[in-house]
Amino acid sequence: xxxxxxxxxxxxxxxxxxxxxxxxxxxxxxxxxxxxxxxxxxxxxxxxxxxxxxxxxxxxxxxxxxxxxxxxxxxxxxxxxxxxxxxxxxxxxxxxxxxxxxxxxxxxxxxxxxxxxxxxxxxxxxxxxxxxxxxxxxxxxxxxxxxxxxxxxxxxxxxxxxxxxxxxxxxxxxxxxxxxxxxxxxxxxxxxxxxxxxxxxxxxxxxxxxxxxxxxxxxxxxxxxxxxxxxxxxxxxxxxxxxxxxxxxxxxxxxxxxxxxxxxxxxxxxxxxxxxxxxxxxxxxxxxxxxxxxxxxxxxxxxxxxxxxxxxxxxxxxxxxxxxxxxxxxxxxxxxxxxxxxxxxxxxxxxxxxxxxxxxxxxxxxxxxxxxxxxxxxxxxxxxxxxxxxxxxxxxxxxxxxxxxxxxxxxxxxxxxxxxxxxxxxxxxxxxxxxxxxxxxxxxxxxxxxxxxxxxxxxxxxxxxxxxxxxxxxxxxxxxxxxxxxxxxxxxxxxxxxxxxxxxxxxxxxxxxxxxxxxxxxxxxxxxxxxxxxxxxxxxxxxxxxxxxxxxxxxxxxxxxxxxxxxxxxxxxxxxxx
Numbered sequence: 391x392x393x394x395x396x397x398x399x400x401x402x403x404x405x406x407x408x409x410x411x412x413x414x415x416x417x418x419x420x421x422x423x424x425x426x427x428x429x430x431x432x433x434x435x436x437x438x439x440x441x442x443x444x445x446x447x448x449x450x451x452x453x454x455x456x457x458x459x460x461x462x463x464x465x466x467x468x469x470x471x472x473x474x475x476x477x478x479x480x481x482x483x484x485x486x487x488x489x490x491x492x493x494x495x496x497x498x499x500x501x502x503x504x505x506x507x508x509x510x511x512x513x514x515x516x517x518x519x520x521x522x523x524x525x526x527x528x529x530x531x532x533x534x535x536x537x538x539x540x541x542x543x544x545x546x547x548x549x550x551x552x553x554x555x556x557x558x559x560x561x562x563x564x565x566x567x568x569x570x571x572x573x574x575x576x577x578x579x580x581x582x583x584x585x586x587x588x589x590x591x592x593x594x595x596x597x598x599x600x601x602x603x604x605x606x607x608x609x610x611x612x613x614x615x616x617x618x619x620x621x622x623x624x625x626x627x628x629x630x631x632x633x634x635x636x637x638x639x640x641x642x643x644x645x646x647x648x649x650x651x652x653x654x655x656x657x658x659x660x661x662x663x664x665x666x667x668x669x670x671x672x673x674x675x676x677x678x679x680x681x682x683x684x685x686x687x688x689x690x691x692x693x694x695x696x697x698x699x700x701x702x703x704x705x706x707x708x709x710x711x712x713x714x715x716x717x718x719x720x721x722x723x724x725x726x727x728x729x730x731x732x733x734x735x736x737x738x739x740x741x742x743x744x745x746x747x748x749x750x751x752x753x754x755x756x757x758x759x760x761x762x763x764x765x766x767x768x769x770x771x772x773x774x775x776x777x778x779x780x781x782x783x784x785x786x787x788x789x790x791x792x793x794x795x796x797x798x799x800x801x802x803x804x805x806x807x808x809x810x811x812x813x814x815x816x817x818x819x820x821x822x823x824x825x826x827x828x829x830x831x832x833x834x835x836x837x838x839x840x841x842x843x844x845x846x847x848x849x850x851x852x853x854x855x856x857x858x859x860x861x862x863x864x865x866x867x868x869x870x871x872x873x874x875x876x877x878x879x880x881x882x883x884x885x886x887x888x889x890x891x892x893x894x895x896x897x898x899x900x901x902x903x904x905x906x907x908x909x910x911x912x913x914x915x916x917x918x919x920x921x922x923x924x925x926x927x928x929x930x931x932x933x934x935x936x937x938x939x940x941x942x943x944x945x946x947x948x949x950x951x952x953x954x955x956x957x958x959x960x961x962x963x964x965x966x967x968x
């Protein structure tokens with residue numbers, strides 16, 4: 391029977407090319423059927439979706455997914471990352487219990503990583519000793535633990551830079567396209583349906599055919615499960631956009647999700663490729679000399695962890711955004727996917743003790759400190775945050791209505807907010823991102839003004855330069871023309887391999903080799919150091935050619951002198967013969 395089922399699925403694959411196979415739960419199917427379907431689907435590289443008993447009610451959202459989303463059903467991995475501060479057993483246990491009580495509808499359980507403080511509370515230790523994740527399968531299937539505990543040895547958390555590095559390095563995706571990290575704060579309590587909500591938005595906005603049609607979705611860094619009520623400075627209230635989306639089926643309206651250029655540390659999923667880029671950014675950012683960096687006031691309150699400030703820098707330089715949910719006003723104060731509690735709040739360790747002297751990083755940069763008004767004000771007390779209860783009923787009430795045949799609306803129709811919360815469009819987002827990236831390269835990355843290298847996927851090296859390599863200075867302008875400085879000329883000679891000046895063969899020549907350029911030549915500036923290599927090669931070729939011409943000229947002059955000498959000797963000999 392297994393052979394027959396396997397052969398049948400093989401024929402279906404040959405003629406129909408399905409992207410996923412949907413079956414009933416294994417408990418409701420014959421054993422040979424389930425075994426054969428799983429084996430053959432794995433062989434041909436197709437996802438198997440086994441629907442639970444109550445799928446007609448709890449999994450109605452699966453009918454919204456297209457073939458691209460369904461194909462990624464089994465290849466998507468989610469890791470949960472939790473940082474537990476000292477004396478936080480109450481909030482940590484509440485979060486862990488909400489994770490255990492959630493409905494995973496037969497899907498693979500997320501891997502769980504918990505960062506523990508130096509001193510572990512007795513209640514936390516007792517709970518972790520009994521924690522079995524994922525739950526045991528009483529059918530006798532082998533069990534593999536999906537829990538990783540990271541215990542910090544030093545009693546102090548160190549500087550904000552060290553705390554940021556320790557937190558970010560806790561996760562690194564093995565498969566950037568399919569492995570993602572869900573960052574959770576201990577103050578969060580998750581809804582039993584949080585994984586439904588997470589998988590729906592992940593499959594739609596990351597893997598669906600509709601998402602791949604819009605290049606703007608490549609700037610999406612992740613998904614937030616929380617709708618914040620305060621800006622990141624924690625002194626300004628936040629109101630979500632009022633844009634509504636109308637259903638094409640029954641005409642009902644609901645608030646549209648929105649894109650915001652602001653990171654989230656309470657409950658947010660970050661895509662694997664973007665997290666790798668954050669690793670690259672943080673590696674270079676924390677290696678800078680703090681004495682060479684400009685200073686500014688923090689724009690993110692110290693009630694949030696320090697790594698959030700660095701992530702906002704990357705998001706502003708790249709134009710990245712997070713997708714935030716926007717729940718109906720009738721349910722915003724009652725139902726939520728992630729509820730934030732503050733009755734057991736503990737500030738981040740890096741900000742709850744005397745700040746040690748940093749040895750590896752620098753202050754945060756700014757475009758213009760005089761006009762940068764969106765900063766935190768420690769003199770203002772943090773207002774009371776609103777709390778809502780976790781959603782326990784049907785998820786469909788919180789999903790946005792489908793306004794078109796496409797799974798997602800055109801990104802140009804999705805409300806887009808800057809890091810300050812102002813509504814902007816995609817063009818403004820790209821322009822401000824380019825401006826911030828250029829200023830960041832000069833002020834923080836120690837790059838010359840005309841240095842604009844190509845951006846590599848999952849890397850942030852283009853935002854930083856190594857001054858030890860003696861990069862050339864920016865060209866100076868005199869009388870409407872660009873004149874290269876001596877340091878820049880020396881760099882060109884090194885790039886082109888010329889040694890004329892070292893041998894003393896024409897300093898004047900070296901000055902005349904560099905092309906004069908008109909002011910405002912944007913094309914020349916954009917090429918930067920790449921064109922300097924061409925100029926260096928041209929200089930070298932010109933030197934070789936000039937040397938050859940001089941040598942030929944000398945040989946020609948020598949021949950002329952020898953002929954004159956012969957004529958003079960002949961003229962002197964004639965009178966003697968007469």
